[in-house]
Amino acid sequence: MALIPSEALIFERSVPGKIGMDLPALDVPAAKDTRPAHLKRQSFDAMPEVSEVDVVRHFTRLSRWNFGVDEGMYPLGSCTMKHNPRINEKVAALPGFTESHPMAPAKHVQGNLELMWTLQEWLKEITGLQAVTLHPAAGAHGEFTGIMLIRAYHASKGAKRSIVLIPDSAHGTNPATAAMAGYTCVEVPSQADGTISFDDITDASSGKTKKGLLALISEHGREIAGIMITNPNTVGIFEYRIAEIAKLLHDIDALIYMDGANMNAQVGLTNPGYIGADICHLNLHKTFGMPHGGGGPGVGPICAAKHLVPFLPTNPLVEAGGEQGITAVSSAPFGSPLLLPITYGYIKMLGGEGLRRATEMAIVNANYMSAALAGEFRTFFTGENGRVGHEMIIDLQNFRKDYGVEAGDVARRLMDYGFHAPTLSFPVHDTFMVEPTESESKAEMDRFVAAMIGIKRECEAAVGQEDNVVVNAPHTAAEIASSEWAHPYTRELAAFPAAWVRSSKFFPVVTKIDAGYGDRNLMCTCASLYEMDCGE
Numbered sequence: 001m002a003l004i005p006s007e008a009l010i011f012e013r014s015v016p017g018k019i020g021m022d023l024p025a026l027d028v029p030a031a032k033d034t035r036p037a038h039l040k041r042q043s044f045d046a047m048p049e050v051s052e053v054d055v056v057r058h059f060t061r062l063s064r065w066n067f068g069v070d071e072g073m074y075p076l077g078s079c080t081m082k083h084n085p086r087i088n089e090k091v092a093a094l095p096g097f098t099e100s101h102p103m104a105p106a107k108h109v110q111g112n113l114e115l116m117w118t119l120q121e122w123l124k125e126i127t128g129l130q131a132v133t134l135h136p137a138a139g140a141h142g143e144f145t146g147i148m149l150i151r152a153y154h155a156s157k158g159a160k161r162s163i164v165l166i167p168d169s170a171h172g173t174n175p176a177t178a179a180m181a182g183y184t185c186v187e188v189p190s191q192a193d194g195t196i197s198f199d200d201i202t203d204a205s206s207g208k209t210k211k212g213l214l215a216l217i218s219e220h221g222r223e224i225a226g227i228m229i230t231n232p233n234t235v236g237i238f239e240y241r242i243a244e245i246a247k248l249l250h251d252i253d254a255l256i257y258m259d260g261a262n263m264n265a266q267v268g269l270t271n272p273g274y275i276g277a278d279i280c281h282l283n284l285h286k287t288f289g290m291p292h293g294g295g296g297p298g299v300g301p302i303c304a305a306k307h308l309v310p311f312l313p314t315n316p317l318v319e320a321g322g323e324q325g326i327t328a329v330s331s332a333p334f335g336s337p338l339l340l341p342i343t344y345g346y347i348k349m350l351g352g353e354g355l356r357r358a359t360e361m362a363i364v365n366a367n368y369m370s371a372a373l374a375g376e377f378r379t380f381f382t383g384e385n386g387r388v389g390h391e392m393i394i395d396l397q398n399f400r401k402d403y404g405v406e407a408g409d410v411a412r413r414l415m416d417y418g419f420h421a422p423t424l425s426f427p428v429h430d431t432f433m434v435e436p437t438e439s440e441s442k443a444e445m446d447r448f449v450a451a452m453i454g455i456k457r458e459c460e461a462a463v464g465q466e467d468n469v470v471v472n473a474p475h476t477a478a479e480i481a482s483s484e485w486a487h488p489y490t491r492e493l494a495a496f497p498a499a500w501v502r503s504s505k506f507f508p509v510v511t512k513i514d515a516g517y518g519d520r521n522l523m524c525t526c527a528s529l530y531e532m533d534c535g536e
């Protein structure tokens with residue numbers, strides 16, 4: 001089945017002469033057009049001619065195809081898809097923010113500068129570090145900035161260090177960043193509880209031994225520039241030996257980069273400075289109220305300890321950064337300042353108490369779900385006290401063998417139950433990483449638990465049946481309403497597997513696709529830039 005069989009592209013709906021905007025004739029002399037001819041589009045033929053109504057309906061309809069956190073629980077572990085208070089977006093939409101130019105003279109934007117200064121002070125307090133740069137536009141961009149600072153720090157001492165240690169559970173952006181900054185990544189294995197292993201680890205089946213942290217430090221010594229570490233780590237467990245790790249690295253003058261993506265489990269309870277980090281990024285679009293998804297927009301400020309302040313990034317046009325600062329990482333002096341009022345409003349509204357409470361609730365919620373699922377699903381890793389941090393990895397590794405169903409099928413079936421799929425097979429194969437965040441109520445979490453157990457029962461019932469309700473998920477409206485239905489289960493079970501789905505059914509527009517084929521075959525449905533008439 002094609003994805004959306006009868007969907008006409010907006011280009012195909014173009015009707016010559018239709019317009020979305022009608023401006024009166026100029027009653028002042030036209031401004032001189034100083035744009036270089038080679039940069040100008042030669043014609044607008046490639047743009048669809050549609051009315052404003054067409055455009056609004058087009059994009060509204062497209063937005064309805066998406067399942068968002070406004071629709072229901074979006075437990076995408078590591079990504080922190082929580083509810084973001086709308087009031088902060090209203091604040092950010094005030095004209096004083098939206099109409100100020102990033103290069104406006106300082107005397108014209110004193111209010112914006114004050115907001116940014118105050119926000120930086122708060123972020124310093126939250127992270128326990130001494131300086132902040134707001135330049136990076138995302139977490140990964142922050143990582144790059146941070147690693148370049150570490151590089152500049154060692155270079156300033158004339159030290160040639162070539163290695164960055166990265167735990168095997170790390171997010172892919174960590175090794176990518178270190179490699180982009182010219183470092184060799186050396187993997188640190190995790191022990192059975194998911195935390196960094198100090199000792200060597202021998203794989204029982206292959207007999208191969210991986211060096212633990214202590215052996216790696218003694219082998220590479222002062223070749224090591226630093227370690228990139230996430231806390232809680234990406235399997236949802238607090239690195240309870242983090243202070244020891246920091247000391248071991250500091251003893252050889254290597255630095256600790258803390259990936260702040262999971263900072264929503266630290267705010268108000270502990271902080272990167274306290275646990276020994278020299279530098280960290282914050283994903284303001286995860287922890288601090290900015291909506292995100294689909295690649296942005298975001299802000300990934302870097303918070304740095306005193307010894308890294310001289311290397312903070314500069315800007316060629318505006319005074320910024322340290323005296324030995326690395327070159328600019330964003331063209332605008334403060335990255336994406338338009339978004340900062342959102343985080344400012346979020347922190348201001350919650351205050352210290354509220355921020356801590358949000359962190360506590362994120363951790364309590366994850367532990368509640370882990371316990372509620374325990375009778376049916378094992379939580380893969382738990383820390384020294386048998387608990388998780390703010391997210392958990394749920395084990396589905398037996399599903400393929402026991403029921404002939406893959407973890408991906410269970411994730412897709414969750415959509416029929418009205419939930420977004422959790423993070424799948426990251427960082428452990430055939431598992432879900434579930435992060436309920438502080439936004440979810442007990443009632444919603446109970447529904448999710450009921451859905452997981454309901455799907456497990458469906459899997460058990462499906463043993464030996466190739467055509468079953470889990471492997472065929474998700475079920476689209478078109479499929480449910482079609483006159484042909486050859487499956488051994490009912491349409492009702494397919495689309496309305498639980499009572500709560502009746503009052504708020506979300507039909508995915510796309511059914512199961514051949515993901516492997518899709519990954520290998522890039523398809524694009526709009527004209528390429530070369531086909532568009534963009535002039536020379």
Ligand SMILES: Cc1ncc(COP(=O)(O)O)c(C=O)c1O
Pocket residue numbers: 078079138139140141171173230234259261262283298300
């Ligand atoms: C642990 C971790 N590090 C880094 C990143 C990268 O952050 P961003 O998506 O803002 O670039 C993510 C994003 O999901 C993450 O989960």
